[in-house]
Amino acid sequence: MILTQTNAMLVDAYRELNSKKMFWIALALSALVVLAIACVGINDKGLTILWWTVSLDIINTSFLSPAAFYKTIFIQFGFNFWLAWVATILALISTASIIPDLVAGGSIELSLSKPIARVRLFLTKYATALLFTGLQVAVFTVASFLVIGLRGNSWEWSIFLAIPLVLLFFSFIYCVCALLGLVTRSTIAALLLTVLFWFFLFLVNTSERAVLLFKLNADDRIESAERDIGNIPELITRSKDRIAVFSSVREGESDAERTRREANKATEEAKLAGLELRMGTRQQNLTEYKATRETLTKWHNILFAVKTVFPKTAETMGLLERRLTSLNEFAAFEDAQEDRIEERRERRARNQNGVAVETNEPSPRVARRLEEVLRQRSVLWVLGTSILFELLVLTICCSIFARRDF
Amino acid sequence: MTTATADLALDLKDVDKSYAAGWFKRGVHALRGIDMHVGRGEVFGLLGPNGAGKSTLIKILMTVISPTRAQGTMLGRPIGEKTTLARVGYLPEHHRFPDYLTGRQVVEFYGAMSGVSRRDRKQRAAQLLDFVGMAKWADTKVRGYSKGMRQRVGIAQALVNDPELVLLDEPTDGVDPVGRRDIRQMCQTLKDRGKTVFLNSHLLSELEMICDRVAILVQGRVASQGTIDSLTTHRQRYEIEVASDDSNVDTALRGALSSWLRPDANGALDGQLPTGESIDVRLDQPHAPAMVKVATADAAKVQPLLDSIRAARLTLRAVRPIRPSLEDLFMEAVTDPETGKTLAPGAKEGA
Numbered sequence: 001m002i003l004t005q006t007n008a009m010l011v012d013a014y015r016e017l018n019s020k021k022m023f024w025i026a027l028a029l030s031a032l033v034v035l036a037i038a039c040v041g042i043n044d045k046g047l048t049i050l051w052w053t054v055s056l057d058i059i060n061t062s063f064l065s066p067a068a069f070y071k072t073i074f075i076q077f078g079f080n081f082w083l084a085w086v087a088t089i090l091a092l093i094s095t096a097s098i099i100p101d102l103v104a105g106g107s108i109e110l111s112l113s114k115p116i117a118r119v120r121l122f123l124t125k126y127a128t129a130l131l132f133t134g135l136q137v138a139v140f141t142v143a144s145f146l147v148i149g150l151r152g153n154s155w156e157w158s159i160f161l162a163i164p165l166v167l168l169f170f171s172f173i174y175c176v177c178a179l180l181g182l183v184t185r186s187t188i189a190a191l192l193l194t195v196l197f198w199f200f201l202f203l204v205n206t207s208e209r210a211v212l213l214f215k216l217n218a219d220d221r222i223e224s225a226e227r228d229i230g231n232i233p234e235l236i237t238r239s240k241d242r243i244a245v246f247s248s249v250r251e252g253e254s255d256a257e258r259t260r261r262e263a264n265k266a267t268e269e270a271k272l273a274g275l276e277l278r279m280g281t282r283q284q285n286l287t288e289y290k291a292t293r294e295t296l297t298k299w300h301n302i303l304f305a306v307k308t309v310f311p312k313t314a315e316t317m318g319l320l321e322r323r324l325t326s327l328n329e330f331a332a333f334e335d336a337q338e339d340r341i342e343e344r345r346e347r348r349a350r351n352q353n354g355v356a357v358e359t360n361e362p363s364p365r366v367a368r369r370l371e372e373v374l375r376q377r378s379v380l381w382v383l384g385t386s387i388l389f390e391l392l393v394l395t396i397c398c399s400i401f402a403r404r405d406f
Numbered sequence: 407m408t409t410a411t412a413d414l415a416l417d418l419k420d421v422d423k424s425y426a427a428g429w430f431k432r433g434v435h436a437l438r439g440i441d442m443h444v445g446r447g448e449v450f451g452l453l454g455p456n457g458a459g460k461s462t463l464i465k466i467l468m469t470v471i472s473p474t475r476a477q478g479t480m481l482g483r484p485i486g487e488k489t490t491l492a493r494v495g496y497l498p499e500h501h502r503f504p505d506y507l508t509g510r511q512v513v514e515f516y517g518a519m520s521g522v523s524r525r526d527r528k529q530r531a532a533q534l535l536d537f538v539g540m541a542k543w544a545d546t547k548v549r550g551y552s553k554g555m556r557q558r559v560g561i562a563q564a565l566v567n568d569p570e571l572v573l574l575d576e577p578t579d580g581v582d583p584v585g586r587r588d589i590r591q592m593c594q595t596l597k598d599r600g601k602t603v604f605l606n607s608h609l610l611s612e613l614e615m616i617c618d619r620v621a622i623l624v625q626g627r628v629a630s631q632g633t634i635d636s637l638t639t640h641r642q643r644y645e646i647e648v649a650s651d652d653s654n655v656d657t658a659l660r661g662a663l664s665s666w667l668r669p670d671a672n673g674a675l676d677g678q679l680p681t682g683e684s685i686d687v688r689l690d691q692p693h694a695p696a697m698v699k700v701a702t703a704d705a706a707k708v709q710p711l712l713d714s715i716r717a718a719r720l721t722l723r724a725v726r727p728i729r730p731s732l733e734d735l736f737m738e739a740v741t742d743p744e745t746g747k748t749l750a751p752g753a754k755e756g757a
Contacts, residue, residue, distance in 0.1 A: 001492075001521035008518030012504065019506030106502030110563075113468035114519040115492040405425070405471040 005116050006124055013098065013128035022094040026087060026136055033082050034143040041151060042069040067154030068325070074144050074159065075321050083137060083166050084317045089195075091136065091170060092177060095129035096191040099181035108406040122401045126178055126394070130171055137166045158323050165320050172311030172386050173198055175393040182397055198313075205314045208303040212373065215300050217366045218293040225286040232279045239272040311386040315374070319382060322375050415481060415571045415602035416444035416467070422475040423462055423626075436462045437473070438626040444619070446570070449593055449603040451613035453732070454623035455740050455749070460606045461499055463623070464575050468496050481570055492521050495564035499575040499606075501556070505549035509540050509559045512548060517566035527566060534562035537595075539588060553580035561592060572596060573604045578612060590616050614732040622739040624749065629739040634732060641730045641738075642703035646711065648696040649721035655696055656689050662718035663687065663698070663711065679707055695723055703727065 017023040041048035042064060046056035064072075101107060102125050111121060141162045149155045176197050181190035246265035253261070421440040427433035437459045444450040454460045465471040469486055476485045483490040503512045510531050517527030535544045538558040548556065557577060564572055574593075578586045586609070593603050593616050607613055613620060614634060621631035630637055648659060660667070660675070666685055667677035675687035683702040698715075700708050708725070715722060730738075740749050 004518050004521055004523065008515055012507075012515055015506055015511070016504065101504075104502060106498060106500045107504075109465065109468065109470050109496070109498035110501060110503075110516060111519070112470045113491060113494070113496040113498075114516070115488050115490075115521060116519065117488060403472070406465075 001115070002120075005114075009124050010128055010131070013125075013132065016098070016101075017094055017132055020094060022090065023132060023136070026090040026094065027139060029090070030082070030087065030136060030140040031143065033078060034140065034147060037070075037073055037078060037144065038147045038151060040073060042066050065152075067148070067152040067156070070148040070152035070154070071156065071324050074148060075324060078140070078144055079162055079166075079320055080317060083140065083162065084169065084313075087136060087140070088166075088170055088173070091133040092173065092191060092194060095133065095174065096177055096181065096194070097187040098125055098129050099178045100185050100187045100190060103182060103185055103401075103406065105406070112406060118402045119398045122398055123394070126175075126397075129174060129178075130167060133170050133174075134163060134167045137163050156324065158320075161323055162320055165316055168383065168386070169313055169316045172313055172316070172390055173201075175390045175397070179393050179397050179400075182400055201310055201313050204303060204307055204310065205312070208300065208307050209314075209370070209374075211296055211300045211303055213366065213370050215293060215296040216369050216373065217363075218289050218296055220363065220366050220369070222286060222289045222293060225282050225289060228282045229279065229286060232275055232282065236272060236275050236279070239268055239275060242268045243272060308381070308385050309389065311389050312382050313386075315377060315382040316386060318374065319379065413446055414443055414479070415446045415448075416442060416450075416604065417478045417480075418442040418463075418485070419477040420475060421463065421466060421473055421478070421485070423459070423466060423471065424474045436626055437466075439475075440623075440626075440628055442621055442628060442631060444602060444604060446602050447597065447600050448618040449597050449605065449616050451617035451620040452604065452606045452623060453608075453610065453613065453620055453736055458623040459626045460623055461575055464496075464573050464604075464606060467573065468494070492567060493570045495567060495569035495572040497557075497560045497564040497572075497574045497577055499579065501560050503548045503556065503559065503563075505547065508545050508547055509535060509551070509555075509562070510544040512559055513563045513566050516563040520567035522567050530566050530568070531562070534565050535559070537565075538562045538592065554582055554585040557581050557585065557589070561589065565596075569601065571602045571604065573606075575606045576608065577605065578607060578609055586612060610732040610736055620732065622736060624739050630735070637735055638730050639703060641701075641735070643728050643730075644700045644702060644705070644708045645724070645726055645728050646698040646700070646708070646715070646722065647724040647726075648698065648715060649723050650689075650694070650696045651721075655720060658718045658720055659687065659689065659696055659698075659715070662714040662720065665714075666711070681707065683707065685711075699728075 039050050042059065042061055043053065044061045045053050046060050047054045059069075099122075102111065102122075112118065141160055144162075145156065145159050148159065173194060177190050177194040180193045181187065184190055184193075243265055246261050246268055250257070250261075419441055421437055421442075423435075423437040425431075425434040425436060440459075440463060442463075452460050452463070462471060466473045466476060467480055467485065469488060469491065473485070478485055480487075481490055481493055504515075507515060513531040513534060514527050517530065518524075522530065532541075532544075535541050538561050540555060540558050540562065543551070543555060548559070551559065557580065561574065561577060564574065577589050581589065590612060593605065596603050597616075597618075605613060605617065617634065619631065619633050620637070622629045648655065663677070663685070666679065667675060667687070675689065677685045677687075679685065679700070679702065681702075683700060685701075686699040688697040688699070698711065700711065702708065705727070712722065712725065737748075741747065742749055
């Protein structure tokens with residue numbers, strides 16, 4: 001009986017989605033996206049779009065292999081943009097009505113009067129929504145796998161990890177949609193509030209990432225200031241030694257030699273004064289940086305705690321990138337990019353005397369460090385806590401659904 | 407299980423339902439200890455004004471609502487047991503089928519949800535759609551159906567699992583007279599096939615035509631239940647119509663019935679037989695014959711009154727036994743005996 005009922009609900013969910021046409025629209029759009037990805041290529045001169053070539057200095061096969069290029073396109077555009085945003089919104093629109101329709105007056109009486117446990121009825125309906133979203137992702141992933149294989153000559157089986165990851169990502173949001181649909185019994189209310197919740201997750205994630213970046217930047221500066229403070233005494237000693245040398249009058253010293261020595265002494269004294277001033281400034285900087293880091297650490301801890309409780313949608317999607325690409329794979333490309341950024345940054349940071357001064361702009365080193373920290377976060381933390389959140393929401397849903405009088 | 411219980415499709419004891427008060431709503435005591443018995447193979451009618459608790463009771467039986475307290479059995483199993491529902495068919499009052507399905511798909515889908523095998527539900531769907539007169543429209547989407555057609559498909563889906571007990575909540579709601587007759591015939595056919603039919607309807611005349619037994623629910627309590635005969639027997643009366651052409655009929659009738667009538671305090675003319683049955687005399691209706699109503703089904707007890715009327719040389723126009731209709735029973739049940747006014751619709755508030 002269980003199989004008969006489950007099968008009937010699956011067929012019914014398919015008929016419902018089919019009647020809305022949204023399933024086929026989403027599938028057609030997915031096909032278009034894959035086709036667009038397939039039209040773009042890379043050669044030794046730059047990017048190719050169908051039979052045209054766009055010459056680019058950095059994006060060519062000297063810096064990036066075709067496989068890495070296609071993986072990047074798939075991850076950044078196909079995965080992080082299409083699947084994580086557009087396809088998810090389409091899937092939410094398609095499936096948001098499943099629970100409100102289930103609990104609608106006149107419909108729920110028919111469902112509950114059948115020999116099926118309420119919790120199983122609810123969870124099966126929930127699963128059908130995920131199943132059809134999974135089907136969409138699976139079709140897109142298979143097509144992308146073929147494009148990367150045929151165009152990039154890299155048969156990347158890890159790409160199929162996208163299916164469970166997107167499904168998990170979608171389920172973290174959809175469980176909230178299901179709860180809201182159950183409570184409000186309104187598709188529009190459930191959809192709008194879910195989008196609001198998603199925006200909240202986005203805000204928390206972006207804030208945490210930004211605060212972490214600033215914290216790492218503060219760490220970098222503290223490191224730099226401490227290095228300076230460590231080096232300056234030695235420079236002062238050396239400078240003092242040189243001043244002492246320049247102060248001592250040598251026997252038989254000519255006027256010209258004396259003038260040069262005194263000039264050197266004056267220069268060295270100015271340098272010493274500069275070093276002593278710098279020492280004071282750097283110590284002051286260090287105190288400020290430490291205070292900033294303390295504040296940032298406090299805020300980061302708060303945001304991290306909030307993030308731990310809620311689903312980590314961005315990190316979940318980031319797992320595929322972590323699995324598919326290593327930081328070394330893009331080393332040549334990133335080095336070239338970093339050099340340009342560093343050059344530009346230094347050019348902007350130099351004052352009129354040509355002396356390097358500190359700017360607030362994080363260096364590419366910090367950005368890379370941020371990437372490393374994010375990649376070091378364990379899969380258990382990313383998925384485990386998010387799944388716990390989903391289980392909690394589903395438990396609340398089941399509890400409401402099992403107890404409510406309809 | 408006793409033999410009596412085994413013979414009952416429904417044996418309800420002390421079914422109670424209170425809705426707790428919320429932030430924006432007051433608590434409602436919808437059912438106040440319902441005791442009800444429905445025999446197997448009979449057509450049972452549940453009557454009551456709006457808000458009496460009829461749909462709540464059916465929803466409790468179908469596990470859509472959980473009771474505050476309930477004892478008893480449905481088809482020999484405790485109330486609320488999900489597995490029993492495989493043997494029960496149900497048509498909710500305001501049902502809403504997915505409008506993207508055809509009539510056939512609706513019947514097959516709810517058949518599958520009741521655990522009917524694929525082969526059986528395909529076969530039964532065709533038979534039932536024919537039974538409810540929807541064979542021609544079986545493959546049309548529900549969104550194109552009229553209210554009556556939806557009701558017919560609803561009855562078909564309620565029967566797809568070949569149930570022993572069928573609960574139909576307002577099955578004739580929004581259905582035209584032809585459709586209502588068809589639904590009555592379907593209920594009769596189901597009874598002939600040995601099914602128990604539990605009907606909740608406002609259309610008293612229809613229930614009267616097909617129900618073996620009825621229960622009247624008022625403000626969450628069973629006001630009365632039994633066969634229509636048993637409920638109406640002690641409410642039967644004789645009506646004696648006296649020609650009122652003569653202007654002295656008033657005085658003559660008072661004189662003829664004086665030994666039975668009470669002193670005329672407020673202008674009302676009433677009294678009782680020596681055995682206690684009431685007598686009510688109506689003289690005040692213009693252009694209408696004088697009417698004497700005697701609350702008895704026994705013709706012998708009316709004879710002394712007839713003799714007296716004849717002795718007073720009054721003309722008897724008609725003497726007829728009157729059996730109250732279900733509507734009379736219903737109105738009696740929903741009338742407050744103290745004020746004589748109809749009880750307000752809705753359940754009583756508070757616990």
